[in-house]
Amino acid sequence: NLLMARGRRYAHVRNRSLALVVLMLACASLSACGEQDTAKGDAIVVGIGTNPTQFDPRLSQDAISSKVQRFIFSRLISKDHEGRTVLELAERWERPTPLVHRFELRRGVRFHNGEALTASDVKFTFDSIRDPSLASPKAAGLKELARIETPTPHSVVFHLKEPSASFAESLMVGILPKSARAAGNRFAEKPVGSGPFEFVAFKPDERITLKAFPGHFAGKPAYERLVFRILPEETIRVLELESGGVDFLQNAFSPDILPRFINNKRLKIRKRLGTNFTYIGFNLSDPILSRLEVRRAIAHAIDRKPIVRFIHKGLVREADSLLPPDHWAHQEGLPRYAHRPELAMRLLDAAGFPDPDGPGPAPRFTLVYKTSQNELGRRIATVFGHQLARVGIRMKIRSYEWGTFFGDIRNGNFQLYSLTWVGISDPDIYRYIFHSRFTPPAGLNRGLYKNARVDALLEEAHQSADTGIRARAYGEAQRILGRELPYINLWHSVNVAVFDRRISGYRVYPDADFISLARATLSPAAGDR
Structure with missing residues (x-):
């Protein structure tokens, strides 16, 4: 059987590679790879396989970019862990006719730069997506949109040209501050949103660092930093999770690796179709x-x-x-x-x-x-x-x-x-x-x-x-x-998340979104108690 023969050869090569990498990492002191800014007790470190291609939610198309953006930006509406549409920045949503969607926004929401989030920011976000000069791939979802009105600072009304059963899906985009207009293409270099975490730094091929936003409308996250380590090699991701250099992996490893995680008492495993x-x-x-x-x-x-x-x-x-x-x-x-x-x-x-x-x-x-x-x-x-x-x-x-x-x-x-x-x-x-x-x-x-x-x-x-x-x-x-x-x-x-037992409250979403980490808690490491 070709697959079984290839599997045996792959296992042999992989085991040799694992042994070599273990030796190399041991010599280089594996624990140092995480650097001091990922000290246990105040950070969750997520292992991912690729760089995000874009930090601007209007422009991204790839899954990793979207997953990272979810922590930086808030949306009018979003999906919960059961895939149901729920309110996020909106506190009320009315559809008086098939051509009108009226939203009332939460009061007191602020962006990471301190600016108040108002209806004008919502209007700016969706108007800019429709602007041909931006070339947003999300513009296709707004073709039925005729105009946006902001009758009050906390009210925004979308008027459609024709009925659209899926228009709500097109509204699930992170809201930018209208001041992003002045930043132009440079906005993505230091994105500003109103999500649970603030952008700190991006080192391509190394890491993305976010910090908890104390002014988030749903409350500050329970830990200080969220770090995404970019580890293209599966072997390295697996070793880092097992050694503690990474706390969380989801769908970022081959299925034949899963049994070794099951036998690791330091790790939790969650699955969901x-x-x-x-x-x-x-x-x-x-x-x-x-x-x-x-x-x-x-x-x-x-x-x-x-x-x-x-x-x-x-x-x-x-x-x-x-x-x-x-x-x-x-x-x-x-x-x-x-x-x-x-x-x-x-x-x-x-x-x-x-x-x-x-x-x-x-x-x-x-x-x-x-x-x-x-x-x-x-x-x-x-x-x-x-x-x-x-x-x-x-x-x-x-x-x-x-x-x-x-x-x-x-x-x-x-x-x-x-x-x-x-x-x-x-x-x-x-x-x-x-x-x-x-x-x-x-x-x-x-x-x-x-x-x-x-x-x-x-x-x-x-x-x-x-x-x-x-x-x-x-x-x-x-x-x-x-x-x-x-x-x-x-x-x-089937989505499979494997993570450190110190993490509690994580739920696997049907779409494999990571956003549940924003509400998770992190117990101190043994040496931090």
């Missing part, structure tokens, strides 16, 4: 991948089951849609693509790509598959490559540091890639990903998919407040997308 969705994306303007038979062949060539069992250790659930099975808009009976390599080869023949030498080594064609330097992602990519080789497709794997990789995907510089959509809740995400009007930079249709019927269905669902109408429209759209395969649906993830 999440809404994160992993897929393979196609560039539909590519002369090979534009052919439906080729995409179907690739779907039948890939065998997800051994990856789920041997690499993910059962911590994912196979997906047939962006939406998990228990979501209200998930459609039953969607097309599924069983592992059928013989059918895949027949489809490739029919697409005009015959095998040039039968069982010989020559491929039908070659594709480039892009991924990040995440170790788990690279292992899975290697398995995909072997599976595609069996049907005559040569797959060249190209892995890049996160910023370069994500930049290529945003700019359409790819044939094949795999990514994860984080925190899917409202099915209107289908519109941003697959509507022909939302190709970059206006939206997230990076594969350049076009289907007039899908466009019409997604518009119908977007404009209706009737859940039944929306479910029917999304259901038909899912069936069409399942047949036409702009994506190969892979799996939904």
Whole structure:
């Protein structure tokens, strides 16, 4: 079995690497790596694998940036740990008509620089997102917005051009002070928000340091500092958690590492099925991948089951849609693509790509598959490559540091890639990903998919407040997308958090958000008592 053989080789190499790293770190005094500013008792240190790409919530698209921003900025409304929409900066939300959203803001909220947060700051934030000169990727979610009024310093009213069932999702953006206008592009260098933590410093490839904001409207956090250590290598993240240099990891390690954490009495483990969705994306303007038979062949060539069992250790659930099975808009009976390599080869023949030498080594064609330097992602990519080789497709794997990789995907510089959509809740995400009007930079249709019927269905669902109408429209759209395969649906993830037992009160969110750490408590380390 290829996967089990690769697993044994990987374990051997990994164990040798772990031993070497332990020796190196011991010689360098591992405890010093955390530096004095992460002293136990007053800081929680989170291990992450990549740098954030952006500290301005109007401009970011990646998950790490969003997770860090949640601590710095507050939103009008947000999601709680059950995925329910709740008030945050708003203390009242009224919808007198389908075209009007009226918010009354909390009194006494202040930004980290001491400025009072008022309706004019809310208006500035959303007006700037709509400004074409900012080129915000979040502008697509505000296309239905006609104007914003601020009748009082604590009242803000959004007027829509047409009904939008998902407009509330577009309001879940961190609010900036209007003084950010003067800072321009430099605002992200020292961001100012009203969240539970203030920005202190960012050392690329090393750490992000935040400090507790004593003036936060929900009360000052129970510990002084929140530090994100940027550790691209999984081995280092694991060793740092075990040695105490890091206090918290979530979804930042391979599933086969989990048993060693279970046996560590100093650590807690929390699991929860999440809404994160992993897929393979196609560039539909590519002369090979534009052919439906080729995409179907690739779907039948890939065998997800051994990856789920041997690499993910059962911590994912196979997906047939962006939406998990228990979501209200998930459609039953969607097309599924069983592992059928013989059918895949027949489809490739029919697409005009015959095998040039039968069982010989020559491929039908070659594709480039892009991924990040995440170790788990690279292992899975290697398995995909072997599976595609069996049907005559040569797959060249190209892995890049996160910023370069994500930049290529945003700019359409790819044939094949795999990514994860984080925190899917409202099915209107289908519109941003697959509507022909939302190709970059206006939206997230990076594969350049076009289907007039899908466009019409997604518009119908977007404009209706009737859940039944929306479910029917999304259901038909899912069936069409399942047949036409702009994506190969892979799996939904189980979120796994592993953290020091000194941390209490942390809840795992369905979208893998870290924000529950803001309300967590931290017991003193043994040496601090």
